[in-house]
Amino acid sequence: MPLRAGRRKKAEAALASAAKPGIFWVPEMNALVVKDLHVTIAGQEIVRGLSLVVPRGEVHAIMGPNGSGKSTLAKVMAGHPDYEITAGKIAMDDQDLLELEPDERARLGLFLAFQYPSEVPGVTIANFLRAAVQARLPDGEELEATDFYARLYEKMELLGMDRSFTSRAVNEGFSGGEKKRTEILQLAMLEPKYAVLDETDSGLDIDALKTVAHGVNSLRGPDIGILLITHYQRILNYIVPDHVHVMVQGRIVRSGGKELALELEERGYDWARDGAAEPAFTR
Amino acid sequence: MKTNTKAVDINRGIGDFAYPERHVRDAGIGLSEKTVHYISDVKEDPDWVREFRLRGLKTFLEKPLPTHWASKDLEAIDFDKIRYYLAPGTAPSRSWDEVPEDIKRTFERLGIPEQERKFLAGVEAQFDSEAVYSNIKKAVGEQGVIFVGSTEGLKNHPEIFRKWFGKVIPIGDNKFSALNSAVFSGGSFIYVPPGVKVKHPLQAYFRINAENFGQFERTLIIADEGSEVTYMEGCTAPKFITVQNWSSNVFNLVTKRGLAHEDAEVKWIDCNIGSRLTMKYPGVIMKGRKARGEVFSIALANDGQHQDTGAKMIHAADETTSNIISKSISIGKGRATYRGLVHVPKHLKHCKNNTECDALLINSTSRTDTYPAITVRGTGNAVQHEASVSQVSSEQIFYMQQRGLTEAQAMSLSVNGFVNDLVRQFPMEYSVELKRLIELEMEGSVG
Numbered sequence: 235m236p237l238r239a240g241r242r243k244k245a246e247a248a249l250a251s252a253a254k255p256g257i258f259w260v261p262e263m264n265a266l267v268v269k270d271l272h273v274t275i276a277g278q279e280i281v282r283g284l285s286l287v288v289p290r291g292e293v294h295a296i297m298g299p300n301g302s303g304k305s306t307l308a309k310v311m312a313g314h315p316d317y318e319i320t321a322g323k324i325a326m327d328d329q330d331l332l333e334l335e336p337d338e339r340a341r342l343g344l345f346l347a348f349q350y351p352s353e354v355p356g357v358t359i360a361n362f363l364r365a366a367v368q369a370r371l372p373d374g375e376e377l378e379a380t381d382f383y384a385r386l387y388e389k390m391e392l393l394g395m396d397r398s399f400t401s402r403a404v405n406e407g408f409s410g411g412e413k414k415r416t417e418i419l420q421l422a423m424l425e426p427k428y429a430v431l432d433e434t435d436s437g438l439d440i441d442a443l444k445t446v447a448h449g450v451n452s453l454r455g456p457d458i459g460i461l462l463i464t465h466y467q468r469i470l471n472y473i474v475p476d477h478v479h480v481m482v483q484g485r486i487v488r489s490g491g492k493e494l495a496l497e498l499e500e501r502g503y504d505w506a507r508d509g510a511a512e513p514a515f516t517r
Numbered sequence: 518m519k520t521n522t523k524a525v526d527i528n529r530g531i532g533d534f535a536y537p538e539r540h541v542r543d544a545g546i547g548l549s550e551k552t553v554h555y556i557s558d559v560k561e562d563p564d565w566v567r568e569f570r571l572r573g574l575k576t577f578l579e580k581p582l583p584t585h586w587a588s589k590d591l592e593a594i595d596f597d598k599i600r601y602y603l604a605p606g607t608a609p610s611r612s613w614d615e616v617p618e619d620i621k622r623t624f625e626r627l628g629i630p631e632q633e634r635k636f637l638a639g640v641e642a643q644f645d646s647e648a649v650y651s652n653i654k655k656a657v658g659e660q661g662v663i664f665v666g667s668t669e670g671l672k673n674h675p676e677i678f679r680k681w682f683g684k685v686i687p688i689g690d691n692k693f694s695a696l697n698s699a700v701f702s703g704g705s706f707i708y709v710p711p712g713v714k715v716k717h718p719l720q721a722y723f724r725i726n727a728e729n730f731g732q733f734e735r736t737l738i739i740a741d742e743g744s745e746v747t748y749m750e751g752c753t754a755p756k757f758i759t760v761q762n763w764s765s766n767v768f769n770l771v772t773k774r775g776l777a778h779e780d781a782e783v784k785w786i787d788c789n790i791g792s793r794l795t796m797k798y799p800g801v802i803m804k805g806r807k808a809r810g811e812v813f814s815i816a817l818a819n820d821g822q823h824q825d826t827g828a829k830m831i832h833a834a835d836e837t838t839s840n841i842i843s844k845s846i847s848i849g850k851g852r853a854t855y856r857g858l859v860h861v862p863k864h865l866k867h868c869k870n871n872t873e874c875d876a877l878l879i880n881s882t883s884r885t886d887t888y889p890a891i892t893v894r895g896t897g898n899a900v901q902h903e904a905s906v907s908q909v910s911s912e913q914i915f916y917m918q919q920r921g922l923t924e925a926q927a928m929s930l931s932v933n934g935f936v937n938d939l940v941r942q943f944p945m946e947y948s949v950e951l952k953r954l955i956e957l958e959m960e961g962s963v964g
């Protein structure tokens with residue numbers, strides 16, 4: 235993706251200073267990196283010094299109580315314009331994301347499955363995805379329609395979606411579960427390098443949960459890093475994470491292996507918070 | 518509105534796209550009996566047309582501005598500064614190199630062939646205030662359909678033309694129809710014989726180039742018994758639209774009406790993009806039993822523009838049916854107004870009207886107003902009216918950007934989604950073109 239000259243300079247400068255110990259982060263060639271992030275909205279600090287590294291090829295889960303700032307973190311990564319970043323860094327494969335527009339981040343390979351996906355009235359899923367796939371092609375290259383539909387139908391089958399969905403307007407009148415499935419369909423079609431799934435399991439019935447988990451698992455591999463935000467240990471039985479982080483009041487207070495989710499379910503968030511004298515930082 | 522005065526300022530800011538005017542026939546600035554005689558002389562009007570024009574002028578001067586329903590913007594029009602008639606020049610008088618780069622790019626984006634681009638840019642011969650018709654004219658001619666410019670219509674088909682001219686749109690309809698009666702030139706005249714169903718939409722291309730020049734077309738459509746016709750405007754006339762885009766000082770005030778006899782159908786498809794102020798309300802008079810009238814209109818009001826559009830449906834016989842679907846989009850400080858008139862008098866039975874008007878606001882500064890005037894009297898008549906206003910939310914744009922679309926792409930896709938169910942009913946090639954036009958319009962308005 236071509237960078238504007240000014241931005242490239244900034245990115246280079248950031249990398250140069252990153253090489254000096256103690257300043258910024260240690261470069262992570264193949265990882266989504268959040269370092270000491272502080273985010274404010276409406277005069278309130280929501281994310282309060284959060285650090286996280288999700289390497290490609292791994293699945294990390296974030297669990298945390300309502301209002302702890304999980305969705306805020308996800309949206310800030312994707313470049314939502316409403317939030318103010320007062321300190322910290324977000325980078326993807328050593329590319330500083332904070333300088334980029336949401337669509338630039340997306341085309342570089344960042345995907346966010348929304349907790350509350352927007353409706354796009356009148357725009358069919360097929361047309362929306364065509365535009366999104368087309369936006370990733372180099373200038374002058376046209377999307378091959380037949381290939382596109384073949385791939386689309388294949389992914390829909392994987393996710394147990396009826397083909398008639400392609401001609402429905404994006405999320406318009408969709409049930410909660412249908413919306414979540416549509417998010418994963420888009421994930422499957424766009425093949426990002428990093429995907430943040432914000433409560434994709436919420437609102438899914440048990441069969442849908444298995445289907446969606448199967449869809450996500452089929453995308454798992456060395457080329458994608460996944461950050462899974464959830465309230466429920468249950469989905470982690472299907473999508474088994476490499477690491478689990480507990481987020482409370484805008485910070486990661488505990489990190490561990492997949493067994494941390496079970497322990498958390500047993501002991502609750504107070505335990506997680508109390509146990510962490512200092513904010514934990516993995517890797 | 519402060520910027521209004523700019524509309525009639527002859528010397529607009531530097532960078533505006535306007536060529537030096539070299540018209541062979543030019544009625545000069547301002548309006549008087551002399552102007553009207555001049556136009557009649559040039560057009561070699563028959564006496565009855567000349568008289569018609571003079572009556573129009575008289576009514577125009579007497580009538581006040583229609584302030585109760587029209588825009589404040591109208592007060593900005595200085596009728597003494599307008600050129601009321603310009604006829605085609607003969608010799609091309611400028612070179613392609615003089616055409617500004619962005620206009621050339623617009624032509625390219627619209628996929629207009631090289632040769633045509635030159636014509637459009639005024640490098641080739643110009644066609645101000647004369648309608649240029651596509652060759653569909655020839656094809657429908659074989660069915661007995663008359664599809665000509667209104668000047669040609671009144672010359673070559675006086676028997677039909679005279680019978681209806683001025684009856685469908687009376688001089689005194691409003692101040693602007695009176696003005697139009699006085700100085701009209703251009704516009705279409707369509708006559709569809711009994712039982713003939715015209716499959717392809719008829720369309721006309723218009724061109725406005727001269728500055729400070731209102732286009733005074735007069736379009737009249739007569740659908741005889743059991744016939745069907747669709748008239749389409751703006752949606753696929755890059756010439757019209759491109760020119761409108763160049764000249765944000767163009768006032769587009771036109772009077773258009775169709776007359777449907779027994780069991781006949783008149784459909785208008787009307788797209789208004791560009792132009793500083795458009796006031797256009799295509800109408801259908803359903804004169805025969807079971808006649809049908811339909812208006813589909815799409816209006817896009819960008820920054821500094823006001824699209825005041827809608828439809829008039831006059832039910833004048835039993836069992837007549839009318840349908841109005843209007844979609845407007847306002848961008849930036851653009852303003853879209855829907856004005857609809859549906860009239861069903863008391864003595865009629867089993868008439869139906871359906872009106873749907875949807876407005877989409879792109880920015881918080883965008884504006885829309887709806888003024889439906891539905892007068893339905895008598896029993897056994899049914900009307901249905903639905904109106905909606907929606908806004909493209911910033912969350913929706915963020916969502917679309919997260920999928921890799923630029924802000925402009927997200928906007929134009931949203932706008933396309935908004936008009937989609939209506940455009941789907943247009944012939945394929947028009948919808949493709951309309952999509953491109955919307956994209957172009959959005960590109961310029963974002964970022």
Ligand SMILES: Nc1ncnc2c1ncn2[C@@H]1O[C@H](COP(=O)(O)OP(=O)(O)OP(=O)(O)O)[C@@H](O)[C@H]1O
Nearest residue numbers: 275276280299300301302303304305306307316349
């Ligand atoms: N636009 C906003 N304006 C004001 N406050 C906001 C805004 N967005 C988020 N907040 C506040 O920030 C806090 C964190 O919200 P966030 O949605 O990130 O929580 P969450 O961890 O995702 O919660 P949940 O588990 O319920 O989804 C909440 O207190 C919320 O009210």
Ligand SMILES: [Mg+2]
Nearest residue numbers: 304305306349
């Ligand atoms: Mg949330």
